[in-house]
Amino acid sequence: MNTTSTRLSTTSWLVGLALLVFALAIVSLNVGASRMNLLHLFTQPDDRITQLLFVSRWPRTLALVLAGASLAVAGLLLQMMARNRLVDPSMMGTADAAALGVLFCAIAAPGMALWLKFGVAALCAAGGTLLFLAVLERIPLRSALIVPLVGLVLAGVIHAGSSLLAYQFELAQALRSWNSGDFSAILRGRYELLWVAAGITVLAMLLADRFTVIGMGKDFATNVGVNYRWLIALGVLLVSMVVASVVVIAGALPFIGLIVPNLIRRITGDHLRHAIPLVALGGAVLMLVADLLARVLIHPYEIPSANILAISGCLVFLVILIRGRKQWA
Amino acid sequence: MIEARGLSKKYQDTLVVEDVSLQIPKGGLTSIIGPNGAGKSTLLSMISRLTPMSVGTVEIDGFDVTRTSGPELARRLSILRQHNESSLRLTVRDLVAFGRFPHSGGRLTTEDQKHIDEAIQYLELEEYQQRHLDELSGGQRQRAYVAMVMCQDTEYVLLDEPLNNIDMRHAVGMMQLLRRAADEKGKTVVVVLHDINFASCYSDHIIAMRRGQLAYQGMPEQIIRNEVLTDLYDIPTSVHELNGQRICTYFR
Numbered sequence: 363m364n365t366t367s368t369r370l371s372t373t374s375w376l377v378g379l380a381l382l383v384f385a386l387a388i389v390s391l392n393v394g395a396s397r398m399n400l401l402h403l404f405t406q407p408d409d410r411i412t413q414l415l416f417v418s419r420w421p422r423t424l425a426l427v428l429a430g431a432s433l434a435v436a437g438l439l440l441q442m443m444a445r446n447r448l449v450d451p452s453m454m455g456t457a458d459a460a461a462l463g464v465l466f467c468a469i470a471a472p473g474m475a476l477w478l479k480f481g482v483a484a485l486c487a488a489g490g491t492l493l494f495l496a497v498l499e500r501i502p503l504r505s506a507l508i509v510p511l512v513g514l515v516l517a518g519v520i521h522a523g524s525s526l527l528a529y530q531f532e533l534a535q536a537l538r539s540w541n542s543g544d545f546s547a548i549l550r551g552r553y554e555l556l557w558v559a560a561g562i563t564v565l566a567m568l569l570a571d572r573f574t575v576i577g578m579g580k581d582f583a584t585n586v587g588v589n590y591r592w593l594i595a596l597g598v599l600l601v602s603m604v605v606a607s608v609v610v611i612a613g614a615l616p617f618i619g620l621i622v623p624n625l626i627r628r629i630t631g632d633h634l635r636h637a638i639p640l641v642a643l644g645g646a647v648l649m650l651v652a653d654l655l656a657r658v659l660i661h662p663y664e665i666p667s668a669n670i671l672a673i674s675g676c677l678v679f680l681v682i683l684i685r686g687r688k689q690w691a
Numbered sequence: 692m693i694e695a696r697g698l699s700k701k702y703q704d705t706l707v708v709e710d711v712s713l714q715i716p717k718g719g720l721t722s723i724i725g726p727n728g729a730g731k732s733t734l735l736s737m738i739s740r741l742t743p744m745s746v747g748t749v750e751i752d753g754f755d756v757t758r759t760s761g762p763e764l765a766r767r768l769s770i771l772r773q774h775n776e777s778s779l780r781l782t783v784r785d786l787v788a789f790g791r792f793p794h795s796g797g798r799l800t801t802e803d804q805k806h807i808d809e810a811i812q813y814l815e816l817e818e819y820q821q822r823h824l825d826e827l828s829g830g831q832r833q834r835a836y837v838a839m840v841m842c843q844d845t846e847y848v849l850l851d852e853p854l855n856n857i858d859m860r861h862a863v864g865m866m867q868l869l870r871r872a873a874d875e876k877g878k879t880v881v882v883v884l885h886d887i888n889f890a891s892c893y894s895d896h897i898i899a900m901r902r903g904q905l906a907y908q909g910m911p912e913q914i915i916r917n918e919v920l921t922d923l924y925d926i927p928t929s930v931h932e933l934n935g936q937r938i939c940t941y942f943r
Contacts, residue, residue: 447778570797571792574781575792577779584761585741585770585840586790586793587763587765587766633779
C-alpha cells in the first residue's frame with residue numbers, strides 16, 4: 363500500500379459518507395408525524411409546509427447532524443486523552459455530570475436561561491471528566507479493560523447521586539429525560555446551542571496533530587515540545603462543552619463517541635488529521651439513522667433515539683470487544 | 692554541554708538518584724552504564740525534563756531544562772524512552788513526521804519532508820514507511836522511533852536502551868548509526884546501554900552509575916578495566932584486548 367492509495371481510499375470514504383449524510387438528511391426532512399414531502403415545497407408551496415420545514419424539520423435534522431458529528435469527535439478526543447479506545451463521554455461520567463449540572467439549575471433557578479444552564483452543565487461535565495482522568499492516573503495497573511470499568515463505576519456513582527437528589531425535589535422524570543436524549547422537542551430557537559459543539563469540532567480538527575501527540579503519551583508529547591497538562595485541560599474543556607450542549611438540548615446520547623471512532627480507525631488509522639473528518643461524518647450518519655428508526659418504528663409515536671443508540675451500540679461494542687482483542691489490548 | 696548539578700530523585704523514601712553532578716561534553720557519544728536499579732534511566736529522564744528532579748539543576752548549553760519553553764528545548768534535545776508501546780495505529784512516516792513538530796508545529800514544509808525522507812532512509816525504513824506501527828516487528832518499531840528522534844534533528848540526542856528488542860545485526864547497525872550521527876553530523880549522543888561491550892567499542896566517554904550515585908566516569912580505556920567493572924557489577928570480569936577493542940567477558 364502506498365501513500366496515494368491510502369489517501370485515495372480516505373478521500374473516497376469522505377465523499378461517500380458526505381453523500382450518505384446528505385441523503386439521510388433529505389429522508390429525515392421528509393419523515394415525521396404530519397405528512398410532508400419536500401417536493402411539495404416546489405410543486406404546491408403553502409405556508410403550512412414552509413412553517414413545518416423551517417420551524418421543526420430543518421432544525422431537527424440540523425441538530426441531529428451537529429450533535430452526532432460533535433459527539434463522535436468528542437469521543438475520539440477523550441480516547442486520546444485516556445489513551446484507551448474503549449471510553450466514551452457518555453460512559454465514564456461526563457454526560458452524567460452534565461445532567462447533574464442541569465439538575466442543579468432546575469433546582470436552584472427553574473427558569474434559567476439556556477446558555478447559563480449550558481455553562482453550569484459544562485462546568486459539571488468538566489469536573490466529572492477530570493475526576494475520571496485523575497482516578498485513572500492513580501491506578502497503577504492500567505489494563506485496557508480496567509479503564510472503561512473505572513469510568514462505568516464513576517458514572518454510576520454520579521448517576522446515583524443525581525437520582526437521589528432528583529427524588530428529593532420531585533425531578534426524577536426530568537432527570538430521566540436529560541439522561542436519555544431524543545430530538546422530538548427540537549424547534550427553531552431550541553437547538554442553536556449545538557453550533558458551539560460544531561465550532562469545537564472544527565477546532566478539534568485544527569488541533570488534530572496536537573491531540574494525536576497526546577495520544578502517544580506524556581513523554582512523547584514532552585519530547586516534541588507539546589505542553590501535556592495544558593492540552594489535557596483544553597481537551598477536557600472541549601469534550602465537556604460538546605457533551606453539555608447536547609445534554610442541554612437533547613439529553614445524553616450513548617455510544618456514538620465509542621462506536622464511530624472505533625469503526626473509522628480501521629479505515630484511517632489513529633492519526634487524528636486523517637480520522638477526525640471521517641469520524642464527524644460517521645457520527646452524523648449514525649445519529650440520523652438512529653433518529654429515523656426512533657421515528658418510524660412505532661409511527662406516529664416516537665422512541666427516544668438514545669434507546670436506539672443504546673441497543674445498537676451495545677451490540678456493536680460487543681463485536682468490537684470480541685473481534686478486536688488484539689487491537690485494544 | 693550538558694551540565695547536571697547536585698541531581699537527586701526521591702520516590703517516597705527511596706533515593707533513586709543521589710546527588711549526581713556531571714558534565715557531558717558537546718559532541719561525541721557518551722554511554723551510561725551500571726547494574727539494574729542504578730538510576731540510569733531516571734538520570735536520563737531528569738536531564739531531558741521528562742521526570743522532575745527532587746533537588747538539583749540541569750542545563751543544556753546554559754538553558755535550564757525546567758525553565759526553558761517546551762518547543763525551544765525540543766529543538767535542542769530529543770529523548771527516546773525505553774518503553775514505547777503506544778497503542779496508536781500510526782504509519783511509520785506519520786510517526787517520523789512528528790519529529791518535525793517542534794520545528795513547524797504540524798504544518799510540514801518541503802524542508803520538513805526532506806528531513807523525514809532522510810531519517811527514513813538513514814534507518815532503512817523505506818519499504819515500511821506506509822505500514823502501521825502495529826504491523827512491524829519489535830526491532831523495526833524501535834528503528835521507527837529512532838528515525839523520529841533523528842528527524843527531530845537536535846544537537847543533543849538521548850536514548851534509553853536503544854538496543855532493546857533488536858537482534859545483533861540491527862544492534863550493530865544502530866550503534867554505527869549513532870556513531871555516524873556523532874561523527875558526521877556533529878551530534879551529542881547520550882545512550883543508556885546494558886551491553887558493556889557496545890559501550891566499550893562505540894563510546895568516547897562512559898558514565899558508570901551504581902545505587903543512584905555516580906561511580907566512575909572517563910574514557911573507555913579508563914572504565915573498561917577489571918578492577919572497575921568487578922567493583923561496579925560485583926562479579927568477576929576479564930577484559931581482553933581483541934583487534935584493538937577492549938572486550939569484557941563475564942559469562943562463566
